[in-house]
Amino acid sequence: MDAHAAPVAVQYLRTLFKGPIIAAGGFDRKSAEAIVAEGHADMVAFGRHFISNPDLPRRLREDLPLNAYDRNSFYGGDERGYTDYPFASVSQK
Numbered sequence: 001m002d003a004h005a006a007p008v009a010v011q012y013l014r015t016l017f018k019g020p021i022i023a024a025g026g027f028d029r030k031s032a033e034a035i036v037a038e039g040h041a042d043m044v045a046f047g048r049h050f051i052s053n054p055d056l057p058r059r060l061r062e063d064l065p066l067n068a069y070d071r072n073s074f075y076g077g078d079e080r081g082y083t084d085y086p087f088a089s090v091s092q093k
């Protein structure tokens with residue numbers, strides 16, 4: 001789908017589906033705010049950034065930098081890559 005097709009697809013979807021639309025896939029703070037502001041989605045879900053940022057809501061709210069995610073630990077078998085990413089320090093800005 002090219003960039004011009006996306007809004008058309010969203011409008012088509014909107015006429016068929018009356019409920020809230022949650023967009024997901026490759027969003028960051030800026031693009032998430034933009035798609036909601038443009039009315040193409042009601043909410044945005046985060047996957048990979050949530051895995052590497054246990055305090056993602058705070059980081060987005062305060063516009064703090066995000067921890068990079070490590071693809072090698074996705075779908076891993078233990079706590080590595082799931083519970084060991086650091087929280088932002090209290091004073092981090």
Ligand SMILES: Cc1cc2nc3c(=O)[nH]c(=O)nc-3n(C[C@H](O)[C@H](O)[C@H](O)COP(=O)(O)O)c2cc1C
Binds near residue numbers: 026046047048049075
């Ligand atoms: C390691 C990993 C596990 C995931 N597990 C699920 C899952 O159990 N159910 C689900 O609906 N999506 C799952 N997803 C997909 C995410 O919810 C999300 O749709 C996807 O990662 C795209 O968003 P992102 O670009 O913010 O990561 C998973 C993604 C990753 C990277």
